[in-house]
Amino acid sequence: MESRFRINAPTVTHQVIDGEVIILNLDNGFYYSLADSAAVIWQSLNGAPVGEVVAVVERFYDAAPNEIETKTSEFLAQLAEENLIAAVDAWPFEITAPEAPATKTTFTAPVFEKYTEMSDLLLVDPIHDVDDYGWPRTQEESQGSPAQS
Amino acid sequence: MVFENVSAFWQQNQTKNSSSLKLVFGGHTTDVHFATPRLRETFSPALEHLASDFAIPDSEIFFCEATGALQQYHLFDDINLLGPHGAIPNLPNNCFGSVQPVSGVLSLYDAQNRRGYVVVRDVEQLPNFELAAPLRLMLGWMGSTSSFSLAHAAAVANSEGAALLVGRGGSGKSTTSLACFLNGLDFLGDDYVALTHEPEPTVWSLYRSAKVAQPSLRLHPELSDFVKRGPTSENDDKYLLDIDSLAKTVEDVGNIVASSPLRAIILPRITNEAQTLIRPTSAMAALRALAPSTVFQQSGGGAITLEKLTGLIRKVPAYELLLGTDGKAPEGIASVLSKS
Numbered sequence: 001m002e003s004r005f006r007i008n009a010p011t012v013t014h015q016v017i018d019g020e021v022i023i024l025n026l027d028n029g030f031y032y033s034l035a036d037s038a039a040v041i042w043q044s045l046n047g048a049p050v051g052e053v054v055a056v057v058e059r060f061y062d063a064a065p066n067e068i069e070t071k072t073s074e075f076l077a078q079l080a081e082e083n084l085i086a087a088v089d090a091w092p093f094e095i096t097a098p099e100a101p102a103t104k105t106t107f108t109a110p111v112f113e114k115y116t117e118m119s120d121l122l123l124v125d126p127i128h129d130v131d132d133y134g135w136p137r138t139q140e141e142s143q144g145s146p147a148q149s
Numbered sequence: 150m151v152f153e154n155v156s157a158f159w160q161q162n163q164t165k166n167s168s169s170l171k172l173v174f175g176g177h178t179t180d181v182h183f184a185t186p187r188l189r190e191t192f193s194p195a196l197e198h199l200a201s202d203f204a205i206p207d208s209e210i211f212f213c214e215a216t217g218a219l220q221q222y223h224l225f226d227d228i229n230l231l232g233p234h235g236a237i238p239n240l241p242n243n244c245f246g247s248v249q250p251v252s253g254v255l256s257l258y259d260a261q262n263r264r265g266y267v268v269v270r271d272v273e274q275l276p277n278f279e280l281a282a283p284l285r286l287m288l289g290w291m292g293s294t295s296s297f298s299l300a301h302a303a304a305v306a307n308s309e310g311a312a313l314l315v316g317r318g319g320s321g322k323s324t325t326s327l328a329c330f331l332n333g334l335d336f337l338g339d340d341y342v343a344l345t346h347e348p349e350p351t352v353w354s355l356y357r358s359a360k361v362a363q364p365s366l367r368l369h370p371e372l373s374d375f376v377k378r379g380p381t382s383e384n385d386d387k388y389l390l391d392i393d394s395l396a397k398t399v400e401d402v403g404n405i406v407a408s409s410p411l412r413a414i415i416l417p418r419i420t421n422e423a424q425t426l427i428r429p430t431s432a433m434a435a436l437r438a439l440a441p442s443t444v445f446q447q448s449g450g451g452a453i454t455l456e457k458l459t460g461l462i463r464k465v466p467a468y469e470l471l472l473g474t475d476g477k478a479p480e481g482i483a484s485v486l487s488k489s
Contacts (some may be wrong), residue, residue, distance in 0.1 A: 024445070
């Protein structure tokens, strides 16, 4: 059975604007920017067999034999490592893909830009310390020192 | 059970001196009920410019404080773990809740019944960010389930329309918005505003407040006369300004306005160059500057907020504002608005 992936919603959310993709991981505060072939792969992968994703990319770009297949597979592995996508056995929902342009362009390997500077906004240390009346202690109260942001 | 507990808590907290304020923004009216005069005195300065006696509310927020015997009130039957942002687990569908980890303020919102609760433990110890932007989490949840979006952005305007200043903390949006205000542009907010998309993109003021860091006070020493409260801790290191007094006292400043049509999105970036420059930038750059800091501060409703912000950015041109030492940011923003 050919492998396929789904977008790791609802943890991961994304939007497409002017052919580029922004992805937000709502659990860890990381966000990503994808353009060119990376954006095409992202917009094609949800539920599709990997072979179909490769076929979509091949409709957009000219490349040496097997280059698109190799780079697409590598990129999907990177997205999985980031927990942005997850493997699935089957996909009962509609599979969509972006429409290819009339003329192909030269293929460049897909990459993502990853941004981590917002992760502290999620204040990922959960509160699990409460006082005698059941009020959660603030970070300062829990740590006995100025809270970490 | 936490909603039932907090509702009962509100009933205990009310006195004959409880009062209400109807706030109008973004096509919505929220009736904010303050259990005590102290709560109203503390939080209404940032909000009163939105007040209306005539609007019909479509939501309600109940503001309580836990003092004296009420400190012993058990709000949580079982609080083992709060998630990121102090998110309260196991709430009913369409409900949001969190305990802010630094301030300890509890916020709860029931989107189906459009009812929210805020419980403050110690009004005197609140950090400046709670006084400058009260109900921020609540408004984010309300926005994700209605027609407006809460945005982490500053905004200024003139007769042509509004410019939305976007970027993460430290990018210069607050200082730039104040500089514009001091130079005669109208002020809608320095840190959070509301956005609506229909019939045209519009910015709505939420807070009549501003916070500045020490370097900005050095750049604009005239602001020192309007410092209401200094930093309270390492996590609360900005000065809270009395922007209402500033507007009434200083000559040639702009007005604090309720709303303005959105004409441009501005990405300020501090440089060491002498000259301030402004140039077009991509929609993706604008979305990256606006969406992550807005969504990640929200604790719920992130996917809907991202979708709404993306839709808005598609409609409005974006510019990068390279801030030089010449202090010409207000002129740069005014020039962009005049072309819109």
